[in-house]
Amino acid sequence: MIFTIASKDLKSLFTSPIAWVVLTFVQIIVGYGFLKRFDDFLNVQPQLLQLPSPPGFTELVAAPTFSTAAAIMLFAVPLLAMRLIAEERRNQTMVLLTSAPISITDIVLGKFLAILGMLLIILSLISLMPLSLSTATQLDYRLIGSIFLGLTLTAAAFSAVSLYVSSLTTHPIVAALGAFGVLIAMVFMGENIGDNLQARGLGVLAAFVQIFSPVKNYEPLGRGLLDSYAIVCLLLLTALFLALTVRQLEARRLRG
């Protein structure tokens, strides 16, 4: 059942122009960034060789490219996810799902998988850029694997947040802006509040706040460090907002 809904929503994402526009846009920005960094890398390569342990292509070109992708997801995910619930309620098609023998949890998970699937397609396309050079240079596949894991988890967290905001309104654009606002707020929170609390010696509180700072949690993974607490934080954030979405839709049935 979850997959029926996931495939329906993934298809409907691709029938709307938004998905294509976002896909194109992301490819152009990330592609340009990749080529620029690649060019810079070729220029400084001779100097790099003089260092005792020089950073390689993966660290200098691939990792920053993926970081760009993470930053772009900050606005791409709200745009892609905005219709998922808001538009179904606006067009009153949600009734089709809620009248069918499917639990609200399955509906939410299906929609979450649809948006995550879409993002995995985007991330795979981005991965092809550095991977295209696999025959020309020695790639650090472990670093790329760690980065990909981090990006997937970040994408999942962003998706869950966007899905929740989409369940609060019947206007897709409001949903997109709202989700973007929440994500931006989380980024600043991760930068400031966490550090602040840490500086004042409130370690436990800082660790708690870290759950709500997905970008900060991506950083260690982006450097190739499999930080288990960061991974747990990203998963917790995802689960929390999925649960909130289910709650929100259940409440709608109760309130009318």
Added chain:
Amino acid sequence: MPVPAEFAQSTTAPAATIRASGLSRRFGTHTAVNGINLELRRGEVLGFLGPNGAGKTTTMQMLTGNLAPSAGSVSICGVDMLDMPVEAKMHIGYLPETPPLYRDMTVTEFLDLAARLHRVPGARRRAAVEKARERCGLSDVSRKLIGTLSKGYQQRVGIAQAIVHEPDVIILDEPTVGLDPNQIRDIRTLIRELGSAHSVILSTHILPEVEAICDRVQIMHHGKMVYTDTIAGLKLLHSGRTLLVGLHHAPAIDELRAALNKIAGVVETESAGENLFRVRVAADVDPTEGIVALAAERLWGLRQIGPAQTSLEDVFVNLTRNDTPQ
């Protein structure tokens, strides 16, 4: 929530597909639906009537599990909607007021999705979609996008969606809205056909529609059920003519019946309220004069005599015109 006696007794009857008791829904201080009891058997078509805002749609939303009732219970084929919503919903096909259609899908894609969502197994899905398509006259447009179809065809897709999984209970909220007269005839025939094997509830404003296709009719007003009768009973009411006779000093019903039966044309006399009697009369003879003469002779104090409510429309208007429900 205590279950009313008449429902408690029949809990074991397998024929009942929908049973709702004491169903209420409040929105803030406004009570949209107030203590409705409803029972439907397999093979019955129930017409749901009422003026706008009477609570028909709210009731249907509660029956289909789209809205949680403030009080009361709903069970579908013996499965409680509140305890096991997923299991209960397997038996329902629902067409809401606004058909839930994905405009960017083709008719076939959409019906296939509806079948999937209602767990029609893969092997049977193709046939199920085809059958629903044919029944609703959609074969010609099966590959068109739903968004490009006319309102009438979209309505048909909505109905097809509700019957594709052959549910035990079909709930249709104003199914013939936006259809042309020919399409309405087709849909009525379809509903009649569905009604022979399934239970159908439909709400409508069109009174002849109810008389044409329903077995039973319920009229709602201000969130309450104000009238329940079978169409057969209703037809009986106006096939032979019926007189309503009001007497100030009425004798006992048996005495009255014996007296009136002697008058040519009187078929049956029954009580219809305090000092009010319903007299069924034969179609060819008019006994009015005879009754008036008899009433004058025996000093019954005749205060009213005239044709009783003769059609569903009269019943409907009488029950819903004034603000105080009977």
